[in-house]
Amino acid sequence: MATEASPDISRRQFLATGGLTVAAACLAPGHLVAQTGGLVGGAFKEAATAKVTVQNLRRNITVLLGAGGNIAVLTGPDGKLLIDAAIITAHPNVSKALASINADPIKQLINTHWHFDHTGGNEWLHEAGASILAHENTRKHLSRPTRVEGNWQYTFPAAPAGAIPSTVFKDDHTLHINNTTVTLKHYSPAHTDSDISVYFTEADILHTGDTFWNRDYPFIDYGTGGSIDGHIRAAEANIAKVTEKTIVIPGHGAVGGKADLVLFRDVLVDIRNKVAALKKQGKPLPEVIAAKPGARYDAEWGNLFQNPADFVALVYQGV
Ligand SMILES: [Zn+2]
Numbered sequence: 001m002a003t004e005a006s007p008d009i010s011r012r013q014f015l016a017t018g019g020l021t022v023a024a025a026c027l028a029p030g031h032l033v034a035q036t037g038g039l040v041g042g043a044f045k046e047a048a049t050a051k052v053t054v055q056n057l058r059r060n061i062t063v064l065l066g067a068g069g070n071i072a073v074l075t076g077p078d079g080k081l082l083i084d085a086a087i088i089t090a091h092p093n094v095s096k097a098l099a100s101i102n103a104d105p106i107k108q109l110i111n112t113h114w115h116f117d118h119t120g121g122n123e124w125l126h127e128a129g130a131s132i133l134a135h136e137n138t139r140k141h142l143s144r145p146t147r148v149e150g151n152w153q154y155t156f157p158a159a160p161a162g163a164i165p166s167t168v169f170k171d172d173h174t175l176h177i178n179n180t181t182v183t184l185k186h187y188s189p190a191h192t193d194s195d196i197s198v199y200f201t202e203a204d205i206l207h208t209g210d211t212f213w214n215r216d217y218p219f220i221d222y223g224t225g226g227s228i229d230g231h232i233r234a235a236e237a238n239i240a241k242v243t244e245k246t247i248v249i250p251g252h253g254a255v256g257g258k259a260d261l262v263l264f265r266d267v268l269v270d271i272r273n274k275v276a277a278l279k280k281q282g283k284p285l286p287e288v289i290a291a292k293p294g295a296r297y298d299a300e301w302g303n304l305f306q307n308p309a310d311f312v313a314l315v316y317q318g319v
């Protein structure tokens with residue numbers, strides 16, 4: 001690998017926690033700024049100035065970290081294939097990072113799921129030459145106004161026409177591009193109902209989208225089909241898919257491997273079981289939060305999208 005990404009690159013560069021102001025959203029496009037402040041508004045602001053780190057992985061595959069969801073880039077004679085499109089306000093820095101890899105034109109984009117930090121660049125990448133491929137539920141959620149609850153509290157308007165995936169699939173899909181076999185597989189509902197994994201066969205690199213967050217508590221989008229138990233099932237599926245040699249690109253956090261997938265699964269299961277036991281005893285959410293079921297992990301895992309209390313609330317909702 002050409003560069004080493006520190007585990008907290010995306011933590012520092014993606015999102016500050018709380019305290020975000022009206023000014024936060026002013027850098028986002030007009031149709032998104034009607035709702036100001038909050039976690040999503042903060043993400044727009046942060047991504048506008050976030051440094052994008054370019055990390056070479058294996059063969060002709062590179063990852064861009066820091067602009068929202070991690071972007072994988074496959075280069076070659078067929079042009080660039082991107083996995084995910086980051087947050088819209090990161091457009092200038094993502095453009096520069098892509099150009100720094102090489103001059104191959106942008107030809108194809110795959111979205112791992114519908115969330116704004118993975119599809120925000122869809123429209124400009126489409127205008128730059130990319131055709132967009134995703135799961136059918138990604139197209140569904142991008143095609144109409146969609147509300148996200150939890151600590152997002154945000155209603156996303158329907159995406160512009162150019163941002164909507166033109167090709168979708170239901171269970172799995174394979175493409176051959178740049179002498180590479182790319183296998184896409186839909187998870188049963190996990191983080192959302194639109195999640196897919198992307199596997200680069202020859203390079204043995206797996207992009208998990210947001211079914212895996214490397215040392216950060218995940219968001220769980222119940223409104224579009226996500227659940228804690230679905231997240232755990234997806235974590236198990238990811239572990240089953242890889243070997244010790246596989247490079248694993250998470251939706252958020254540093255590039256990792258099988259041991260990181262196992263740790264993520266173990267943390268989710270541990271907290272899920274503790275929260276479920278307390279809920280079964282009849283404890284209301286504030287008491288469960290106060291019991292700190294993730295105390296062993298909170299200092300490291302509770303710094304990005306989800307602080308410890310928000311994550312416990314998401315788990316409590318689903319057990
Ligand atoms: Zn994400």
Ligand SMILES: [Zn+2]
Nearest residue numbers: 113115191210
């Ligand atoms: Zn997501």
